Amino acid sequence: MSKMYRVAVCGATGAVGREMLKVLEQRDFPCSEVIPMASARSAGSKVEFRGEELTVVEMKDDSFAGIDIALFSAGGSPSKHFAPLAAKAGCVVVDNSSAWRMDPESPLVVPEVNPHDLDWHKGIIANPNCSTIQMVVALQPIHEKARIKRVIVSTYQAVSGTGHKAIAELENQVARLMNGQPVVADVYPHQIAFNCLPHIDVFLENGYTKEEMKMVNETVKIMGDETIKVSATCVRVPVFYGHSESVNIETEEKLSVEECRTILAAAPGVTVVDYPEKLAYPMAIDAAGEDDTFVGRIREDETCENALNMWIVSDNIRKGAALNTVQIAENLIERDLVRVP
């Protein structure tokens, strides 16, 4: 019988934490036990796993003894504090916050792109930003074939990326507007209902947002190629689930639309939906609940020698967060890397 693991889900009551539990169950992850953890505020609440109600326990400094794998989605600060403690206790951490992503000691992994980077983990593996994950899943096979020089991306990001409170805020604002009442904006600085906010995460010195720079820097780290230049504009749109991206890709070598479709159709984790004649293209509402990244609207950019435009959509809570985290854990098991060196 193959080995079973004790798995902690940290931040188990959040939007991503709940999805992690669902994904672990759906993929029949080899866990002997799942321990849902959260901050003191959420400890005591119940979550469901394999038909059972589990009580969420408080995450403490000594919570990680005897646990093999901890999947973190508890935010940056808790992760900075608890992930090293967990690793010290011998528990391998896969962390979904931005805390460890650019740490040179932590691999940043998308299993379809750079599973080999797991080989050098030291106890903490970072899960990339949602908008980066779905983009690199599509970029990697194109890069292997034609070498990517430059990417210009504009995103259309769902509110679920911000969490439960943002989902509730969009619902609430829509309901108020439909009833002629004034809107209350709490989670976002401005009304998100029937609006677009060109602002995700905080603004930085260079005029870009942190979210935009994540797409720039994480792409290079995951794909392991500093020559890939990314320019990003990240926009929140009134969609609940599923991030969409308009992506312009300039390559060294010429890649025809047909070749690109063929390469992507054969790529792991990608489904090509590109039938304009049937009005079929990737859409957020179709991607929601699915594992794959969907690519369509593939066409030649006629303004540049070797460039293509495409439209990339994925479920930001699944592939963009929970699923990718669980896939990393699966890869750790496959590669016999569930130990802190």
Place this chain on the structure above:
Amino acid sequence: MSKMYRVAVCGATGAVGREMLKVLEQRDFPCSEVIPMASARSAGSKVEFRGEELTVVEMKDDSFAGIDIALFSAGGSPSKHFAPLAAKAGCVVVDNSSAWRMDPESPLVVPEVNPHDLDWHKGIIANPNCSTIQMVVALQPIHEKARIKRVIVSTYQAVSGTGHKAIAELENQVARLMNGQPVVADVYPHQIAFNCLPHIDVFLENGYTKEEMKMVNETVKIMGDETIKVSATCVRVPVFYGHSESVNIETEEKLSVEECRTILAAAPGVTVVDYPEKLAYPMAIDAAGEDDTFVGRIREDETCENALNMWIVSDNIRKGAALNTVQIAENLIERDLVRVP
């Protein structure tokens, strides 16, 4: 006393037609009479102008005798049929459909950009596509200073661009979803509520939509420079009023962010809203009902020698349609061109 004009508004019951009446009134357009016209189906309905109820009359072949200016927003086919008849009757037509935009005999005009093209009109002047208008208002001053080589644009377009029926469809879908009922999609091929559709107007042979190619071709015609290359991805988002655009602009000469802000702040029809520290940037809900095109998020594209990213927002029904049409008519009057040569 300055001359007064008899003005027909053709397609007066549509979303743009009604806005034209509002704009004519707000700008105190020198009209001795306004004659609202529409197809037989809408004839007989009432519209308001300067506090009076006007009865919409049916647009017929001989409707244009004695009319000085006709503002058309009646769709492509009626425009193809009636605009030449109007011009023949001595009435100058400003047409908001796509019927005459690429006609070499018809100027395509955005008053802030190419008012001089009115000089060679032969009776029919075309009003550009909404997403093109707001973009060129911002591009022109940049082009004058630094010469634009290449533009990569991704749009976030409001449903009002499709008309009243689309506004009702978004409202209806949202209401049904909030009440747990299945969605009905009639105007768009897929659900628009809480979704993004990378599809506006019909698909063409080259994989682009007609809307995308409008942005490519109309930009060149309006700006009068065939060397400006545009690559567009046009996306419908669940917003009622106001188109947003993520625009990447590559120039011949270097233009700093500060220079760009200064140039745009001084440009006609542009308001710069670019205060990240105050979380202030252009948004669809703020642009709705306004005349100007709002530009913000101006920042250097670090992946290219001379390139900038920016976010351009405008009311698609006003500057994108009704206002620009009325401004063209105002320019015709100023330049003493209200006659068919």
